[in-house]
Amino acid sequence: MTRSTPALSRPCAAIGAVLLLAACGAPGPAPAGPATAPVPATAPAPPPPAWRALFDGRSTDGWEHIGPGRFILEDGVLKSEGGMGLLWYTREKFGNCVIRVVFKTTHDNSNAGVFFRIAEKPSDPWYAVHHGYESQILEREDDYHRTGAIYSLSPARGRPARPHGEWNTMEIALDGPLVRVTLNGEVVNEFDPSKPAPERKKNFEPERGPRPESGYLGIQNHDDYSQGKANVYFKEVSVRPLR
Numbered sequence: 752m753t754r755s756t757p758a759l760s761r762p763c764a765a766i767g768a769v770l771l772l773a774a775c776g777a778p779g780p781a782p783a784g785p786a787t788a789p790v791p792a793t794a795p796a797p798p799p800p801a802w803r804a805l806f807d808g809r810s811t812d813g814w815e816h817i818g819p820g821r822f823i824l825e826d827g828v829l830k831s832e833g834g835m836g837l838l839w840y841t842r843e844k845f846g847n848c849v850i851r852v853v854f855k856t857t858h859d860n861s862n863a864g865v866f867f868r869i870a871e872k873p874s875d876p877w878y879a880v881h882h883g884y885e886s887q888i889l890e891r892e893d894d895y896h897r898t899g900a901i902y903s904l905s906p907a908r909g910r911p912a913r914p915h916g917e918w919n920t921m922e923i924a925l926d927g928p929l930v931r932v933t934l935n936g937e938v939v940n941e942f943d944p945s946k947p948a949p950e951r952k953k954n955f956e957p958e959r960g961p962r963p964e965s966g967y968l969g970i971q972n973h974d975d976y977s978q979g980k981a982n983v984y985f986k987e988v989s990v991r992p993l994r
Contacts, residue, residue: 802989805840808827811824811829813841818836818876820973821836822970829986830982831970831971832979832982836973839879846868846925846963849992850923853919853985855983860891860981862973863888865968866883868966873967883957886923887900888971890912895949898919898934898939901940904942905930905942925964
């Protein structure tokens with residue numbers, strides 16, 4: 752009678768299978784790679800400096816008008832009449848900041864300007880012309896005398912001004928001696944006073960020469976030939992630190 756070979760127990764079979772796989776070169780588990788360093792969280796960008804209203808739509812406290820014409824406060828906005836005059840802010844000088852002015856025109860002859868870096872308290876509008884800088888508001892003139900130009904000193908580029916009756920936003924950045932003018936989000940002027948200035952051709956153009964990096968600011972009323980038809984309205988004059 753032939754004696755049968757007893758069957759292997761299950762544990763022994765399992766061990767045998769493992770030994771067989773090892774003998775055949777079966778791959779083992781992959782070695783662990785180097786630990787990945789955690790990515791640091793990105794800090795949120797700081798909010799931009801806050802705007803501070805110099806004209807709040809309710810009063811002209813802190814402002815003084817000099818020269819012909821006037822500004823009328825009506826329905827929360829300043830309306831220019833006649834001229835040439837200047838409404839200037841008396842309480843402080845401004846430098847290394849951004850000036851924001853929101854305005855609209857009513858006519859092709861609507862004429863005004865934003866003055867800044869006025870050296871001292873002006874006694875008449877012409878002091879601001881000759882001892883400060885003006886970012887012009889008057890769209891129909893040439894590049895040196897139209898909206899966004901540093902009047903007769905640095906030409907405006909592009910024509911992003913909106914049609915009469917629509918609000919425009921002008922921002923004037925004072926960065927040390929440099930000036931950058933943005934109109935409705937488009938840079939229209941980058942003025943470096945250290946570069947040679949164009950020749951002064953008219954007696955009403957500003958005298959050439961240096962201005963202080965910090966000075967008074969104001970807005971101009973200059974409708975002296977349209978019999979009240981060419982007004983400029985201002986609904987905001989604000990400032991914030993440059994950085």
